[in-house]
Amino acid sequence: MDTGLLIIRVVVGLLIAGHGVQKVSFRLGGNGLAGGTEEFRHDGFRGGPLTALAAGAGQIGSGLFLALGALTPLAAMVAMGVMTVAITVKVPHGLWVQNDGYEYPLVLVVVTGSLALTGAGRYSVDHAVGLTSWPLWLVLAAAAFGPVSGLLTRAVLHRADPTAGAVAGARAAD
Numbered sequence: 001m002d003t004g005l006l007i008i009r010v011v012v013g014l015l016i017a018g019h020g021v022q023k024v025s026f027r028l029g030g031n032g033l034a035g036g037t038e039e040f041r042h043d044g045f046r047g048g049p050l051t052a053l054a055a056g057a058g059q060i061g062s063g064l065f066l067a068l069g070a071l072t073p074l075a076a077m078v079a080m081g082v083m084t085v086a087i088t089v090k091v092p093h094g095l096w097v098q099n100d101g102y103e104y105p106l107v108l109v110v111v112t113g114s115l116a117l118t119g120a121g122r123y124s125v126d127h128a129v130g131l132t133s134w135p136l137w138l139v140l141a142a143a144a145f146g147p148v149s150g151l152l153t154r155a156v157l158h159r160a161d162p163t164a165g166a167v168a169g170a171r172a173a174d
Contacts, residue, residue, distance in 0.1 A: 005121030006069075012111050013067030016079050020059025023052050043089045045157045058082045066115065069124020073134050073142035076116035077149070083108045084150025088158075109147065116143045 022030030023039070030036070036052035045051050058078050065075035083105040090102035097103040116139055120126045 002122035005115070005118065006123040008111065009069055009072075009115060009120060009124070010067045012108065012115075013063045013065070013075075015063070016066065016083075016108065016112075017060045017063025020056040020061075020063060020082075023056035023059065044159050046159050047157050051157060055082055055085070062112075066112065069120030069126050071131075072120040072124070072126050073116040073139050076112040077142035077146040079112040080109050080116075080143070080146025081149040081153065083112070084147045085153050088150070088154045113143050113146065116146075 018028050021028050023036035024030070024033050026032050031038075033049055033052055033056075036056060037049045040047070040051045040055070047054075059082050062075045062078035062082070065071055066079060086105035087102040087109065090100060090105065093100040093102070095101045095103050095106075119132065119134065126132065
């Protein structure tokens, strides 16, 4: 079981961290901070470069902490938060990734949430420093607050579609 947890943590953690690197740099096929900022603007988020930096830092940090198995429930909480935001962006496209759907971010939320619940395993920083058993209340709070924080982020930072009011007004005039 510990070897399986190690493999899952390292692969998922590094993928999440790599996704964050893409948001803020030209590495790993990213378009730099300007590209990350434009991506968020295109998806309807306000906050400019600060939003891209916060998302990128959250992904890089949580991904690296997950890969190391360090503060696992808290790292999972952050990863679930940023990936929940991604789900909210992709929901209009449906589930499947070939249609730019939310399938992949959903898998990441489930896997990171599962890591919060199971712990990092023997081959982890948590185990090395004696954090082999997190209090149940903390694990459950992290697993719940991750997605909730993503939904709150969406509610606070997402702009209403400016064309929605114009379309509704045009329909009412017909």
